[in-house]
Each structure stands twice: as structure tokens, then as C-alpha cells.
Amino acid sequence: MTDRPDCEGVRPLLAEVATGAATGPERAAVLLHTATCDACRTELAGLAKAADELLLLAPAHEPPTGFESAVLNRLHEARPARRTPMSKRSWTRHLAVVCAVLVAAVLTGAVVWQATATDRRLAAEHRQTLSVAGGRYLKALPILSSTGVRTGTVFLYQGEPSWLLVSLAGAPTDGEYRMTVIDRDGVAHPSGACQVRHGDAVEGYPLYRAVTEIARIQLDGPGGVHLEAHTA
Amino acid sequence: MAVTDEGLVAGMAAGDSQAAAAFVRRYQARVFGLALTIVGVPATAEEVAQEAFLRAWRYAGGYDPRRGAVASWLLTITRNAAIDVVRVSHERPYEPDTLLGLLDPQAERPLEGWPDADRVRTALHGLPHEQAVAVVLATFYGLTAREIAEREDIPLGTAKTRIRLGLIRLRDQLEVTDD
Known part of the structure; x- marks a missing residue:
């Protein structure tokens, strides 16, 4: 590649x-x-x-009243549920x-x-x-055409910030490919587009959800071309 | 005696809500201030600041003191959360006045108890102005070299050079003051 x-x-x-x-x-x-x-x-x-360290220069501002309790409520909600005690x-x-x-x-x-x-x-x-x-995961998935031919790779990185990188080599048609991220609940999240020229493209995008929440990534190009990468 | 920053982060990693409360009280003004500097809207900044503390709570177990102080770690999380919001909204709300304020030697002094900010401010003032602007735009607002080139009306290569030379010089000056 x-x-x-x-x-x-x-x-x-x-x-x-x-x-x-x-x-x-x-x-x-x-x-x-x-x-x-x-x-x-x-x-x-x-x-x-x-x-x-440069970020230390940002001027401090007191947040609005109630900020601290709002944060602590969110932390409390985010805490994993406590397990029930087991019998002897x-x-x-x-x-x-x-x-x-x-x-x-x-x-x-x-x-x-x-x-x-x-x-x-x-x-x-x-x-x-x-x-x-601050990375947690770096994952590479093959991008396959509807006939199972590999046409590229998608890289998923979870860190600060998280991002994904789509690399196509030998895509069936040139033009704009719309990318959609589908999470494990089946919800589709339109996530941008990439321009394919001579079958090739490399595009990076910010990723706004955990890598583990993603089920697949699909790319829809001109003429009904459909490419997919599955996480599992 | 006050618990150290590292102690509070360790407490959060262990799920201690009292450590989290103390951590929020200690850093809320810094976190909200940075978020406001980047997103420019108080209500959005509050959301960003809350998200930053939530991420700090989740990632506390991954904090490594060898990679930097707690303040830098938390502010980096805040910066990333703010830039995520800015990128989703496709707006660039940065205020040139805020940027110039960071570069002004007579600008607002850091809060008491934050001597590191003075050290960093001195190092930043040691850079040529155009390099300092490029480094601040990239670091605070997440602008790419291409976006900086368009904003400053300079060639892309010049923007890349300013970021690179500026940050290398800043790193060298901070290392000198560390010695």
C-alpha cells in the first residue's frame, strides 16, 4: 500500500x-x-x-455555579455498577x-x-x-468489495484525539465515496467522504466514539459501489 | 497537608469519589478557562469542561507521571475535548485577542500556585513572533499547517517550518529552565 x-x-x-x-x-x-x-x-x-505545557498559559475562569456538582453527578453515573455480594x-x-x-x-x-x-x-x-x-487501541481492518476483493485498509485509533484513516488502493470506480460508521446497536453515523482518483485515496477523520463500539465501516461510491470493513 | 495532584489522580483511578471532588475543585477554573479560550462560548465551554473531567476520571489509571505533570495531562484532555467540539461544529471561534493576550508579556498573570505558567510564558516570548503564533494556533486550536497557512496568508511550507522550528525552540528553552 x-x-x-x-x-x-x-x-x-x-x-x-x-x-x-x-x-x-x-x-x-x-x-x-x-x-x-x-x-x-x-x-x-x-x-x-x-x-x-503551553496549555498552562490559558487564563483561568471560574465556571458557573453548580459546575462542580454537575461534574460529580456525571462521574457518579459513569461509575461501573457495584457487584452484588456473593454467597459463601x-x-x-x-x-x-x-x-x-x-x-x-x-x-x-x-x-x-x-x-x-x-x-x-x-x-x-x-x-x-x-x-x-494517550492511545488505547490501534486497529487495522481490510476493506472488502461486495465480491470479497480487498480494496484497502481502515485504521482505527483510540486516543487523544481518536481518529480513523481510510486507505483505498484499487477501488472499482473514481469519485466521491461517502463513509458511514455503524455502531454495535446498528445505528449509522455519516462520517464524511473521500475522493478516489485512479482507484486510490488516503483520508483521515476524527473519530467520536470508542473503537470497541464500532461494528463496521461502509463506503458508498459512484454507480452503487459498496465497500465494507468489519471489526469482528 | 494537601493531597498531591498525583495522589488525587491515583484516588480517582481507584474509584474514590472524594478524590474526584477534590480534583474538580482544584482544577475547575483552569479547565473551564482553557475550554472557554478554545470554544469561546460559556455554555459550550461548560459542556467541554465537564467532558474533560469525565475523561480524566475514566483514564486516571493510565496517567503516567513520567510523561508530564497532572496539570498538563488534564489540560491536554481538555484541549482535545474542546477541539472535538470545534471540529464537529465546523466553526473556528478563536479570538485573535485571546491569542495575542497569550503572547503579550504584560498579559494577565497566572494564578498563584501556578509558577510553571510563568516559566512557559517566558519560553514562548523567546520565540520569534511568527513562530509563536503558529505554535499557539496549532496547539490551542488544533489548526492544521494548511489552515495556519491560509489564516496567515503564507505558503504551506512556511507554516510547517514555523510550527517545527517554533516547537523545537520552545522545547529547548523549557528543557534549559528545567535544568
């Missing part, structure tokens, strides 16, 4: 990513590179820290199950630990990359 960006290509973009001025594709390129480049990752972290018998049964699972996990883990050193290093790099922008 695209070449992996190198340090020379990424360095000029680091400040824009740190301030939030980068476009979606630029941000995606930088995050892809910093996943495996310590030097650029460190540089980005330093610039992001400076940009964040139920508690004992749960404990036995937990112990059995733990023993199995330890035995399995010892074997897996030896076999997955590379994966663990990659996972650590991935976590470190996400942490630069």
Missing part, C-alpha cells in the same frame, strides 16, 4: 503531530514509524511535552475455578514465554507508541 516511512521523512512531521496540526495520514505515518524507532519516538515525546458457597466455587485457571495459566505461560519473545518486544513497542498520544 505505502512504503514504510523513514526518519528523514518523519522528522519534519513530528512537531505537527505533537501540536495536533498533522493531518490523519501524516499522523498515521509518524505513529507507524515511531513504533520501531527509539530516536524519533523520544523526539516526539519531548515535543509533545512542550506543546502540552458461590464464593468458594468461584475461588476454586480461579485457582484452577491460575495454575493452568502459569504452566501455559512458562511455555509461551519462551516462544513469544519477539511478539512481546513488538507489543511493548506498540504500547509505547500508543502512549505518546
